[in-house]
Amino acid sequence: MMTMPSAPQLAVQASVKRADEILVVDDTPASLQLLADLLTEAGYVVRVAPEGAMALHSALARPPELILLDVRMPGMDGYELCRRLKAAPQTCNVPVIFLSALRETTDKLRGFTLGAVDYIGKPYQAEEVLARVRTHIDLHRLKTRLAEEVEQRTEELRLSSEELEEKRAQLQALMGFMHQVREDERTSIARELHDELGQSLTALRIELSWLRKHCAPLGEVVLERADAGYALVEQTVQSLRRISEGLRPGMLDVLGLCAALEHLVSQFAERTGVSCSFSADADDYRLPENGAITVFRLVQEALTNVARHAEASQVSVRLAQEKNSLHLCVSDNGRGFASAQPRQGFGLLGMRERVLLLGGEITIDGKNGTHIDVRLPLVKGE
Structure with a gap:
């Protein structure tokens, strides 16, 4: 089990952010203490667990920033613990580094297959462990930040899309209203042209027709003027019909x-x-x-x-x-x-x-x- 930290270690732990917490899992007390001291001196907050079940409970209760995990342990070994951690939504994104005396390629491949981000063989160099720990913590932070930014941007895009769709619906409603108003105005103008101006032109055409029949004794000049007036009225009536039909086809x-x-x-x-x-x-x-x-x-x-x-x-x-x-x-x-x-x-x-x-x-x-x-x-x- 882990020894009580000294006063300087407590001060270091208090100054370290929650995101720098590392869970170390190893059934060998000496190895567990060595890793805890190494990481604590580097400025990390360290939680230790001597066996798999305790480590699983600890990680699920408060997910750490990274997990250092031995393979061979009594009861639940490291592979099974990694599988369960990756299956749980609370810890599926927490990076896991295997640190084990098993150095065969098949052992490493099995660890990577289960979702580990790295595999360090024992005996290890302290500088190597710290370098890999720092690398994967930084990568995890970047990944988490990127996921948060993507989620935030996705939400902004969703809200923008909803707002745009709402504006589009309002614009369509306005266009529909404008089309209806225009058709109503066209209908009204066409009706007035037909009923008012059309009737007046028809009456004028009848009067001109009468004049054409009775102005022959007055001379050819008067007759030509009457014919010209009648033709002009006839052309105006045709234009009026065309305009009226264009406005609203009766x-x-x-x-x-x-x-x-x-x-x-x-x-x-x-x-x-x-x-x-x-x-x-x-x-x-x-x-x-x-x-x-x-x-x-x-x-x-x-x-x-x-x-x-x-x-x-x-x-x-x-x-x-x-x-x-x-x-x-x-x-x-x-x-x-x-x-x-x-x-x-x-x-x-x-x-x-x-x-x-x-x-x-x-x-x-x-x-x-x-x-x-x-x-x-x-x-x-x-």
Whole structure:
């Protein structure tokens, strides 16, 4: 058993940090005392145990910074003690150094296999023991500090990720609100244009038509002016209809999505001269709220991009139901773009946000023309 330390030894122990504590396990009293004195003089706090069971109880009660362990001991030998120490969560990370007269390679390999960090053969040099002890204590401290920093950084990243996700959710909610406000404003403006200005222009067109019929006796100049006024009003009415339909397609509310898209595609082909086809495998789809206007706006934006950038001669718009989702595909044979660095204009960003708001998926491929694939969830039937 360990002798009582002297007064100077107590002073040294009091000045040493808790992290410098070493547990020495050896069934030979002389060897145990020699190691205890050597380590104490080097400035370590030393706990001793003459057999395995006591050492295990001591280590589990208060894990040391390092354990020096003999192999051959009565009852629980060093190998078994090391195995139990490494199996316990309290001591699994405590470095263990075997210090034994067994110097065969197989003995050392067995110790390393059980989790020891080093193996010193007896008889040993005091300087070697102290050097290895210091090395492994420093390594253990660095490992512990690194693990704490990693854990702290992981927690910071988790909190940052949660905060970022919360901001993302708030931004999506704001985008959804902005889209809804914009659609409401478009609907209101389109209704006012149709109901107020449209009716006034229609009345003016009727009056001009009457004037055209009755102003022939007044001369060709008056008739030409009446014809010019009538043509101007007619052009204004057509422009008004086009603007109104662009703001809020009335056909979408009256006849449904497929009819509105077919009309949109037809108007696009007529206006741009680009061949454009539309196909759908159903007359209507059970889309969630704002689903129909979202699909319409996606196609509208895609066709706008084709007219502005694609230099295409053919465009196809296809709708198909796949299980519980609606598949929208818009393809053209234009010049496309580099898929690795696609254009990130507000048009594409807006399309992505609209799809994400409805819980859908969108992929945009710029190889061999531009291909936009969108999948939106359908409302399940009863």
